[in-house]
Amino acid sequence: MSNLSFNPEDAENFFKFLAHEKFTEIRIISLTEGIKGDFFVDNLADFLRICEKHNGQANVYVGVNERAEKQGKAEYVSKFCIIPIDIDPIRPKGHASTDFELNLARQKMEQIKNWLKEEFDCVPFISMSGNGYHLYIKIPSISVDEFNRDAVQEKLKIFVHEIQSKFNGEQVHIDSTFDLPRVMKCPGTLSVKGDNTPERPWRMCEIIEANDKPCARVRDHLAKTKVESAKAEFEFGTKTKEDFDALLQKDDKLKDLYEGRWKEHGFPSRSEAEQSLLTKLIFYGFSEGSIHAIMSQSKIGKWHEKTDAYHRMSINKAVEFVKEHKQPYEGKTENFETCETCGLDAGDYIYEQFGNKFLMWSKKEGKVVERVESFTLDGKTFEVGKNLPFKIPSDCTMYESVETLWNEVRQFIYDHLDLTNETEYDILSAWTLASWVPEIWTSIPYLFFHGTKGSGKTRCLEIFEQLSLRGWLVIGVTAPNLFRTIDAFQPTIFLDEAEIYTSKYHGDLIAMLNSGYRRGATVPRLTEPNRKTGKRTMEWFKVFGFKGFASTKILKETLMDRCLIITITKNVRDVRRKIDFEKAQELRNKLLMWRFQMLTNPPKLFESELDGRLAELFEPLISVAPEEFSQKIVDYAKNIKESRKEEEYMGLEATVFNVILRSYEQSDKSGQILMQAVTDEVNRGLDWMSKGYIRPEEVGWVVKRLGFAKKKRREGTFIIWNEEVAKRLKKRYCLTV
Numbered sequence: 073m074s075n076l077s078f079n080p081e082d083a084e085n086f087f088k089f090l091a092h093e094k095f096t097e098i099r100i101i102s103l104t105e106g107i108k109g110d111f112f113v114d115n116l117a118d119f120l121r122i123c124e125k126h127n128g129q130a131n132v133y134v135g136v137n138e139r140a141e142k143q144g145k146a147e148y149v150s151k152f153c154i155i156p157i158d159i160d161p162i163r164p165k166g167h168a169s170t171d172f173e174l175n176l177a178r179q180k181m182e183q184i185k186n187w188l189k190e191e192f193d194c195v196p197f198i199s200m201s202g203n204g205y206h207l208y209i210k211i212p213s214i215s216v217d218e219f220n221r222d223a224v225q226e227k228l229k230i231f232v233h234e235i236q237s238k239f240n241g242e243q244v245h246i247d248s249t250f251d252l253p254r255v256m257k258c259p260g261t262l263s264v265k266g267d268n269t270p271e272r273p274w275r276m277c278e279i280i281e282a283n284d285k286p287c288a289r290v291r292d293h294l295a296k297t298k299v300e301s302a303k304a305e306f307e308f309g310t311k312t313k314e315d316f317d318a319l320l321q322k323d324d325k326l327k328d329l330y331e332g333r334w335k336e337h338g339f340p341s342r343s344e345a346e347q348s349l350l351t352k353l354i355f356y357g358f359s360e361g362s363i364h365a366i367m368s369q370s371k372i373g374k375w376h377e378k379t380d381a382y383h384r385m386s387i388n389k390a391v392e393f394v395k396e397h398k399q400p401y402e403g404k405t406e407n408f409e410t411c412e413t414c415g416l417d418a419g420d421y422i423y424e425q426f427g428n429k430f431l432m433w434s435k436k437e438g439k440v441v442e443r444v445e446s447f448t449l450d451g452k453t454f455e456v457g458k459n460l461p462f463k464i465p466s467d468c469t470m471y472e473s474v475e476t477l478w479n480e481v482r483q484f485i486y487d488h489l490d491l492t493n494e495t496e497y498d499i500l501s502a503w504t505l506a507s508w509v510p511e512i513w514t515s516i517p518y519l520f521f522h523g524t525k526g527s528g529k530t531r532c533l534e535i536f537e538q539l540s541l542r543g544w545l546v547i548g549v550t551a552p553n554l555f556r557t558i559d560a561f562q563p564t565i566f567l568d569e570a571e572i573y574t575s576k577y578h579g580d581l582i583a584m585l586n587s588g589y590r591r592g593a594t595v596p597r598l599t600e601p602n603r604k605t606g607k608r609t610m611e612w613f614k615v616f617g618f619k620g621f622a623s624t625k626i627l628k629e630t631l632m633d634r635c636l637i638i639t640i641t642k643n644v645r646d647v648r649r650k651i652d653f654e655k656a657q658e659l660r661n662k663l664l665m666w667r668f669q670m671l672t673n674p675p676k677l678f679e680s681e682l683d684g685r686l687a688e689l690f691e692p693l694i695s696v697a698p699e700e701f702s703q704k705i706v707d708y709a710k711n712i713k714e715s716r717k718e719e720e721y722m723g724l725e726a727t728v729f730n731v732i733l734r735s736y737e738q739s740d741k742s743g744q745i746l747m748q749a750v751t752d753e754v755n756r757g758l759d760w761m762s763k764g765y766i767r768p769e770e771v772g773w774v775v776k777r778l779g780f781a782k783k784k785r786r787e788g789t790f791i792i793w794n795e796e797v798a799k800r801l802k803k804r805y806c807l808t809v
Contacts, residue, residue, distance in 0.1 A: 329345055
């Protein structure tokens with residue numbers, strides 16, 4: 073975990089780099105509580121005292137350009153000499169970056185740094201923000217007043233947009249840091265976002281390179297920039313927030329949109345509802361500042377999740393609509409249902425979430441044709457899932473060949489796990505690939521990692537959470553939460569310490585897991601009563617999908633019968649201590665391409681000599697394995713079949729039938745065998761208190777399962793011999809007596 077201590081040296085160096093002659097703003101911001109404090113200092117001692125006091129309690133931000141007075145608005149910025157560039161990896165909102173995501177931001181930072189050097193001979197001041205990287209471009213100071221403030225702001229905006237257009241990507245985003253009063257994370261303080269976990273830890277914001285030399289060429293570049301190119305041709309109105317409050321009392325639809333009740337008006341998505349609200353504000357003549365203020369308080373919600381660039385794009389789009397149609401956008405009238413998803417096969421197109429968009433793959437063209445925020449299918453509008461725990465790709469990457477991809481997956485498993493059976497690396501590689509195309513299979517195998525405490529079972533689940541389609545290692549879940557999530561997102565589920573789910577209190581969960589290995593399995597639930605009619609309807613939730621378990625104990629027999637059982641023991645060779653998250657992300661991106669190609673041209677299902685449940689479990693694995701590995705998997709399945717036969721031969725049913733058969737052969741062939749005599753022979757050498765003693769009623773149930781009838785008489789209960797049943801059982805248990 074991170075060191076929570078304040079680093080006064082980095083904070084002091086940053087303060088000296090800013091070199092403010094008047095006031096420096098320190099803003100304390102909590103993700104959950106908003107702004108907790110706003111301070112203005114004019115000396116180093118007060119600066120360090122306030123930063124240290126709030127370090128670790130919330131995030132400490134500092135205004136990069138000085139304030140003429142103790143105010144934080146743009147009109148109080150008196151000098152402009154620092155251009156901040158904020159580089160962040162795309163990740164779940166409100167969470168810290170993983171090491172892999174942070175490394176993506178570092179690579180982007182190096183690209184921008186090199187570009188600044190080549191283009192302007194500029195060497196920026198650099199800090200690692202805790203979750204990304206900050207570049208600070210220092211220029212010779214420009215005084216800012218009421219006469220040039222708007223022009224300076226526009227020139228700065230154009231320059232930042234230039235950097236965004238060159239370097240924004242699907243994995244890393246360059247934030248819109250062109251406002252003059254911009255605050256940035258203070259080096260020497262802790263970045264506090266989300267939960268502090270080993271995978272997403274809190275980190276100290278620290279200085280990487282402390283260059284302090286102003287760059288005159290960047291200032292000259294700004295001076296030559298024509299601000300007219302950035303100005304809009306549209307003139308906003310003058311109405312204020314007070315006018316809006318009055319309008320809400322007259323326009324019910326506007327009020328519903330503002331308060332988040334957009335579904336009641338048939339909008340298929342939040343995006344369209346938000347666009348309607350924006351066009352109304354523009355049409356009714358509100359000022360641009362009022363529009364930003366109103367949208368920031370709207371309960372539609374999407375505006376809060378997006379950046380300045382998105383806000384600007386949305387307003388421009390709304391302006392164009394009003395200019396063209398001379399009226400607000402009222403949306404569609406159909407009562408569409410809006411859902412979140414990670415992706416699905418939609419016929420001609422396949423959608424898969426990456427970051428905050430869907431990759432849209434065309435089966436006809438065999439390529440990604442678009443990146444979209446939502447799509448509509450069968451009367452439903454699907455949006456990307458928000459703040460989800462699933463492991464998803466960051467892009468779609470081509471691989472050399474299926475064999476090469478297979479070997480990469482297998483090597484990853486080998487590098488992280490020490491298994492006792494070499495073929496199990498092939499089994500798990502095939503399972504990983506098969507998990508990426510659940511739409512192809514009618515039945516699938518579960519994974520079960522079984523071993524003693526400390527053998528590494530949880531690590532197995534963590535590894536396959538990284539490799540499988542939408543992997544999710546579940547901690548403490550109820551059956552309703554689980555089946556609703558499976559129905560909505562089709563993740564690959566992993567349950568640790570699965571023995572807790574075998575108790576009588578989790579019967580509904582076990583029933584769901586037992587049925588979820590086969591396509592078509594559903595869980596019924598009644599909806600909440602309709603607000604108007606009071607009626608309730610039945611909903612059916614799909615629970616089919618790949619799943620994995622880990623436990624020190626054997627699970628319910630019905631569940632074990634659906635599992636590939638991998639016995640885990642303590643390592644005897646060296647494996648990676650930490651999961652290679654960067655390689656895992658690379659593999660997920662390649663496996664996404666494999667998914668697209670497999671769903672475009674599904675494989676021919678492999679037909680083997682396996683039958684019954686084993687055929688169901690192994691068909692997906694054999695079908696996705698390259699030819700040189702498929703036979704190894706078939707042989708592995710055959711060994712399981714033989715092992716199960718041996719267990720069956722040695723089981724209670726085989727023992728009881730053997731006794732019945734011998735008793736009949738040694739009798740007068742009257743066709744009646746005393747049940748008590750069979751029970752005594754089965755328990756020979758044991759008394760009724762001994763471990764392993766089979767009670768008479770248990771023997772009776774076994775006899776019934778074998779197919780023999782029973783008849784009660786005064787002397788006791790007799791088993792009625794049946795020659796046809798005996799022939800079948802002899803063949804089943806390979807008995808010739």
